[in-house]
Amino acid sequence: MAKFKNHILVCAGTGCRASEGEEIVQELKTAVSQNQLENEVQVVRTGCFGFCEKGPIVKMIPDNTFYTQVKTADAKEIVEEHIIKGRQVQRLLYENPEDATRISDSKHMNFYKKQIRIALRNCGFINPENINEYVARDGYTALGKVITEMTPEDCIDIIKQSGLRGRGGGGFPTGLKWEITNKVESAEKYVVCNADEGDPGAFMDRSILEGDPHSVLEAMAICGYCIEASVGLIYIRAEYPLAIQRLKIAIEQARDLGVIGDNIFGTEFSFDVEIRYGAGAFVCGEETSLIQSMEGLRGEPTVKPPFPSVKGYMGKPTNVNNVETFANVPVIINKGAAWFASIGTEKSKGTKVFALAGKINNVGLIEVPMGTTLREVIFDIGGGIKDGRKFKSVQTGGPSGGCLTEKHLDVPIDYDNLLESGSMMGSGGMIVMDEDDCMVSVAKFYLDFTVEESCGKCAPCRIGNKRLYEILDKITKGKAQFEDLDNLRNLANVIKDTSLCGLGQTSPNPVLSTMDNFPEEYLAHVHQGKCPAKQCKALKEYVINAETCVGCTLCSRVCPVNAITGDKKQPHLINAQLCIKCGACFAKCKFGAISIQ
């Protein structure tokens, strides 16, 4: 980066690109060249900065000015004001919600203050399409160190001592996994990177691959050395075109540089990486399904044992880790196991990346030390609940996890605490819900997902989840009986107890956790036929209060099915027969004249 005086870093993650990120890059480049600054200013596409809520993000180097919600039209001003005249564009700076002051450096923002970025260390700092920028930030030094100075056992020891656990869900100790695979005798072994991030509402792995693909390649090579594998396979969702493209570029560049390929760093060790595509099956996040899928089969899980470490891809010992797990590895080698182990809680070391989303002010990708509380994440980093609503629940672990509540807010986040609270770490989705969210509907939403994603191989998951969904559906429609609640719980427990793979063994968690934490909501639906959050369509009705309605006609115009009638300046009326309960009128009414009953 040294050659240029100024760098303009533009987030080119999927989220920011969706809001004209690429156009902004083009406009910035045009502005740079119009002002003949090509030799002084470089416009760089980077990976995700994390602060998606305020995207697109543009960051100025060297002064670290952090512009938020930049539009294409702002490009010219940024170049002419910031670079040429040396004046920050005030209106693009982040506004501190507490006192409305402008903050220019991201490190002073609440969103970033409590974060420690290890897995995301390079995201937003480097151009992921240029290996030299990765190398400039100590890239591939860990690999060099491992293969020239260490035995596989030495390296495995470091990973073991660091306390790193799998970031994909179960939290199995990574070093131990490597050791097991290392000890199985076989001429052929494989390293697999699980990038089949399928949790709805989770995009940690994708962001890492988009923002820092080399950290994953480097770690896979290190793992290959440790378990004596020469082939690495990345199993990635086909729905991630940008991550795939950047991975392909990264693999090419790494081969050209000789950090993967034959005789790396002049040693005997050879290692190369191939990409395999997923095709839209959540269950393929389960490692045995993933292996089936890589072999060109239906992604149906197989019974463990045998574990992939013993019998995996093509029947050979295979070490499977997910993207985030790998992204931690080079740093651990470079900074040492003790450093890593000093971060986090007793049994969960290091940091965890979360995709923070839902009814929260600061949606984004965050990385916090293990042991951070949910309260810190939601209220400090996340900036609290949107629109001043009341916090109700936070869902962690995606479809495998549970809905935690107020009483869990001060629980330090780690694998064991989340499990104990009835949820799980999962891959790191964290969805915040407010008082308007119906917890029965949320459970139903997740079950709908599970029903769609169940592979169908085992009976409890194939049929049981369908029945769970049907009971929940009955509840949300006010048609359930008291005994349905007993059936729901028994069924949920048996599905957990008898399902073949991790998907089925955890799919009832959203049901069980909401039943445990929000029993009154279930009872209200079943007993009184009421949805306390006023979300369940069948249990609600939109009504116009004739006294407060001023007859502005806004509601009748916005109604998509013409269910609202009334003359101008006269109270309006909703035809309940026609009403599809979309809520458009409710949202539009400025006088609070429409209520839900």
Next chain:
Amino acid sequence: MTKIKLADSKVTELKQVCAKFDNQKNELINILHGAQELFGYLPAEVQEIIAQQLSVDVAHVYGVVTFYSFFSMSPKGEHPISVCMGTACYVRGAEKVLDEFKRILNVKIGETTPDGKFSVSSLRCVGACGLAPVVTVGSKVYGRVTIEEVQQIINEYQ
């Protein structure tokens, strides 16, 4: 199932896709991706050719195609509309947006309008959770979509 005839040139291209992966059966999913890129979908004839090239049973290919939601056996609309139904989008009202698309276009999820213009599907998390709820039409992404905007989005393509 209507039988379609594939152009010879397309058949040759398809066989090249298979050959690119050495006609290896464990590359089936990569090959199906390639084939779907080529044809836009995976009609029976395409699956039969792949099965022949890879020396596997066509029932096996069909079993794989129907397992993965990314693969489709019917052509998508000229403007494929996808509503993200990831959790973040869901809690921010994606279901209502999806319902509105279905209502206006009078199609179910996975269906294409009779004129072939639009198809509606739901997908799980495009990863733009900051923009929830998110709708994509082709490669264009619409963020923070409200039900009122649904008609406007459709109008853009009519």
Next chain:
Amino acid sequence: MSQIKLTIDNKTVQVAQGTSIVDAAKQIGVNIPTLCHMKLEHVGYENKPGGCRICVVELEGRKNLAPACKTICTEGMQVSTHTLRVINARRTVMELILSDHPAECLTCVKSGKCDLQTRAQELGIREIPYQGEQSKYKEDKSPAIIRDMDKCIMCRRCEMMCKQVQTVGCLSAINRGFESVVAPAFEMDLEKSTCTYCGQCVAVCPTGALSEIDNTRKVIAALVNPNKTVIVQTAPAVRAALGEEFGLEPGTLVTGKMVSALKKIGFDKVFDTDFAADLTIMEEGTELLNRLQKHLAGDKNVKLPILTSCCPGWVNFFETNYPDMLDVPSTAKSPQQMFGAIAKTYLAEQMKLKREDLVVVSVMPCLAKKYESQRKEFQVNGNPDVDLSITTRELSQMIKGANLNFNELHNEEFDNPMGESTGAGVIFANTGGVIEAAVRTAYELHTQKTLEKVDFHELRGFEGIRSATVDFDGFPLKIGIAHGLGHARQLLNEVKAGTSTFHAIEIMACPGGCIGGAGQPYHHGDTNILKQRAAAIYREDAGKAIRKSHQNPFIIKLYDEFLGEPCGEKAHKLLHTHYFDKKPKVK
């Protein structure tokens, strides 16, 4: 092999390494219920996807329950097979399976023989608390097999049979989750798929999802029609298995009772397919000798090895998979069709009947025979040589329907002229039997010497692929045998590649041969039953006065009076066929 000690329900048990919990429990008399699991020892396959979860057990130190069929015993393991938790889990899972299964037991073809029904009864399921959507599929009726997939429980046994054992691969699991089911490609009808009708999917299906086309009503309709003369032929394998349907020990020969039952049911004549088997040997054996002699004379155009062609599932298989090798198999028709062809000519003439008025019914261990009897080339002016083919199971149904006390029936003899058979005809039922029968005749015809030792033990057994060399008076005749289409494929590929060294190959589609046919009483995975049936067949052979086909007096008479020479002009017209390219056409 090293031994492992574990406890099951607090009892210590010692097993060999690699033993599953289900098998270990059996050793101490603990029967863990299974459903999807099926071990087929005779074909060396075990279906255990671990999918039904009925066999779950509790393991000390394990969070969730473990599938006993799929979990391998480890040292010190503590297993509990009937705790409250286990029982509740099994019951709930069974309730779930039943909640997606039509409650049609009263009329279901599988009622009383259904593994699902049995397990549900054992678990004491009386109501199903989880009601909801049920899977609905279009019923698929092919000429031999009915698929009623509403009853499928996704045990995947059929898929394993079709894909791995038979390598036909016309069935695969499709879709996912609640929508998943086993089906041919594109959910096309079986008739349009590459199905060979071997029926092994039916033979292992635990429910009524897969069953045979039931022809019993049509048979009864013919029997009561005063204008029709109805005769029946019974295949050799039937007599060794029919008794099982009436509670007799597997391997009980019920030839005489079967003949008696058929007569009481009202068939005008009861004949034996074994007679036609002898006829087959005359034709196929002659064809073998002709080809062999030409080959020895240096004729390069002659195709060797010759492949047997008695098995209709096998014929379908090579027509679909090896259309470029249609001239390799023998052109001799199967015994069923030879019987039909002779019945509707020679016999009809003798009985002074028009062929339209003579109804030929066959009782077969086989589903493919139903299809074979409908093949166009086996019809004259639309009138089939064999009108109706029923299975051993369907026959037992007819016997029960006629209220006959089968076990008390007196033995009766087959009618003539098509009821007399030799031991060679009988052993057609077993894998290796056709070729053994052929050798007995071909040896004598080729060497002009008497064969003293007729039992060729080297050709018998249950190995999937076997080979033997028989000394033909100095000439070493190399014989290959395969049963199960997967094994057949292996031998066929050698023939195709030109590396096969055999002169003759016998192939039967079903594991074990016809005694393991898909129309036989269900074995429910107990493959010892097949061995007992095979032994019974060899007993019947050993008890026969004549054991070489060419010595059957009625066969000799048939050639003298009607056919002329084996493989002669008339024989060729009536007893030989040709094959068709049935490979699906793909660009």
